[in-house]
Amino acid sequence: MEVRRLETQYPIPRREVYRYLGLRKQTPDPPLQELIEECITELYRVAVPKYLYKIFPIQIDAEHNRLDFGFMQVPSVNLTRNLRDCEKAAVMAATLGADVDRLMHRYEVTTAAKSVILQAAAAALVESVCDVCQEEIGQIALGEGYGIRPRFSPGYGDFSISFQKPLIDTLQTAKRMGLTLTESYMMVPSKSVTAVIGFSRNHTVCHKEGCEVCTLTDCIYRR
């Protein structure tokens, strides 16, 4: 029952899983497809998706490409561009919980193929959780007369990964969702995302996001 509910609430787009598996635009053959579906079912059984967000007024110093969120000051050309004209921003975090890591680790010992497929499926699932969170934030923004920008995560472009720290601290993710950071800013549980989403009065929102704006053009996962 719980699995059914999660499937509906946070669907996993199969083409995303295939893309993460390096299949590009091809469809997997039946045995592989069967294994992928098996992994997705197991994933839904152990995943405990959670998300959190908070909305802050922000100050933008466009000339020096600096942003002030109150709890953190970020120098970043890319993020300044992403948040241009924004008056507020939501910071968000999403995670699938610790048991997903345990399951992946377990298959690393027994069935390497499944551990790789789980990685891909979990990556797609956590994005799906982010989509739901973003949708909710979008509704709040709309209610206040704002449109939202595509989510932007630390570690992306010149938005330093070290900003994971103030971000998860301000959301109290350790206590509220079990999301912690290592010394090298890796998130634990590993299938987790943090991001910033801008609120702008300017409704002609640019919807280009993800791969299309990335500079790593030879990436095998590129859409």
Place this chain on the structure above:
Amino acid sequence: MLFFDGGMGSILQEQGLKAGELPEVWNLTHGESITQIAYDYYKAGADVANTNTFGANRLKFPEGGEHSLEEIIGAAVEHVKEAVRRIHEEEPDRDCYIALDIGPTGKLLKPMGDLDFEDAVRIFADVVRIGSRLGVDLILIETMSDLYEMKAAVLAAKENCDLPIFATAIFGENGKLLTGGTPETVVATMESLGVTALGVNCGLGPDLMKPMVDQLLEYASIPVIVNPNAGLPRSEGGKTVYDVGPKEFVDDMIGIAEAGAWGLGGCCGTTPAHIAELVNRCKDIKPKPIVEKNRSVICSYSKSVTLGKRPVLVGERINPTGKSRFKQALRDNNMEYILQEGLTQEEKGAHVLDVNVGLPGIDETAMLTAAVTQLQSILDLPLQIDTSSAEAMESALRRYNGKPLINSVNGKQESMDMIFPLVQKYGGVVVALLLDEAGIPETADGRIAIARKLLAEGAKYGLTIRDFVFDGLAMTVSSDTEAAIATLETIRRIRDELHGCSILGVSNISFGLPRRDIINASFFGMALHNGLSAAIMNPSSDAMMQAYDAYLTLSGQDENCQSFTAKYAGTSAPVYNAAPGTSGGTAPAQAAAGGSRTLGECIERGLKESAEEVTEELLKTRDSLDIINEEMIPALDKVGKGFEKGTVFLPQLLMSADAAKAAFAVIRKILNASGKGNEEKKGAIILATVKGDIHDIGKNIVKVLLENYGYDVIDLGKDVPPELIVETAIDRNIQLVGLSALMTTTVVSMEETIKQLHAHKPDTKIVVGGAVLTQEYADEIGADCYAKDAMATVRYAESIFV
């Protein structure tokens, strides 16, 4: 009934604490506010007020930082003391207690996170040492969302002060801790560590907390504390607010008090007004007496097993005795063998796993501790820690996440002196062998007498019958025909006279006899009928599992015989004494269970089970080297080339690799059984995920492939310091090292590792891979080769070992 204070952080926010500002700094900058809050809570009727030290630890206040930890904690305690002084001026007879408040570190412990267990203990120990000297009355460990970290905190408190320790955890709406703990595992672990009181705080309001409280009360034999939030947090204009007012809060708290909680207070969002209302309306509720539950429970972080109810199966396979491959794996530091054994036994139905890695010539302490930690990172069965070394036992007990079975103590004074202090300190249910200085008594009378002696001596360490499981000792019936009877009577009397739990290593009974399976299974059934609580056995033995299933059915523990029917309907009994040669043997090799596929095809298509079956058939007619060279290697090569061309994808490559690995395992088993020893290896390669990096899937994929290609992989794991890699490379004269790093932040340690390898072992080649690496990056940090994927590493290895 003891009343605790309410929220601290939420009040400070109200008073202007900014997002990102550390509440503990207010001890120095807003001292009067902190004193006033404590005063208000005492005034409202709280017996206990907490110091403002929730996040006061070395991670947030490092040495040499702006504020010292000593300064922060010192001020925090002083403010509450000042509040007590003011109360005493008004009400000289009031009892006001000061709790040194300790919250979580905000980091996740290894193996999942990067904080070492002992580092966590040190972080908490600092706080306890500083705070306990200043005259607090108790230690309150709270808001713990991870049982393992909670254990580290309790140990730190036990080792550094003599104050009462209260420990409360934060549960989610699903009734679990964020890392999977349950009320039952929290109670089992905390009680066995000897805390004075335990409970739940934060996260939820009293209404949603009630089900967890009911469970804690059902299991706990010590006082239970309940400190809920004023409802669920809600965000309002960037601020966190709580909606449940004092009256509504206390409406729900009354039910909790009546259910039997002894400590009541509040957490986030609750105020002195909440506490005043709480004290006012609950102070006259007479607390329910605390009853000793006498449960013999062991647990992992998330799963508990109760002894003395449905008989428990303890898998015995993680033990090197008589297993040459296991011994070799231990000498090679190969953890995978142990993990596989663990997973297999879990699948076969074991409830607990015995872990014994004793072998002369290895570092048993390090190996046992590593085995326990790694098993716990992939499965959640409770473990039975089995060693005769006190040092190894202590180290493994310390690191164990949960409450283990401890194997074992016996009636010798020396053994009791060694083991009981460990049980007392770290907690656990101890397996007690009923023998002593005079040997093993032949009669049940003699064995029961030793059990009583163990209980009496254990009592000196605070241990009671629930902390023991007595081993009735199965002796070989072939050397003494009365042996089984004595054991069975001992088991029965442990139950009937001592009201305790029992355990047996069942298969000892049949040493020296033919068809040991027949004797073992019958004896197992008899022992169960005499009240055996747990058996140390091989869950892969069909005969034993059948005896167990039959017993459950016959003793009324399988409702409507459902489980038995589900498992055995449609199966048939094996036929004994069949003429030799009638099963298999003559059929053509590939026509076996794998359908009409050849082994090569099974591997190409990634069919694991079929690959195993076909290999078993092939081995009847062909030489193992032939099979490897003519069937397996060509198939692996075809798949590998397909991957390189882009016609085969990573999951398919790995499905093939898994199938080949399974086939290799079959071959190795046969080689070992025939005494031909190990197959030739092409060369040894070190693989490691570099320091600071805790994601090792990429490295593990490379490992699977390299092993299939015949290389001996020395897997050093993840988060590996450069020094260990260099040391191992020198010790074993390694020609090739493979390093993996996932993040830009950890490529730095990859570079450092390469630098050190070049300096100390210049002839070793280094291949690197990982998400953020590129050819340019690899060149820049001085690697000899950049592998863009797993096959690239195989190809590079082939070019090195020619």
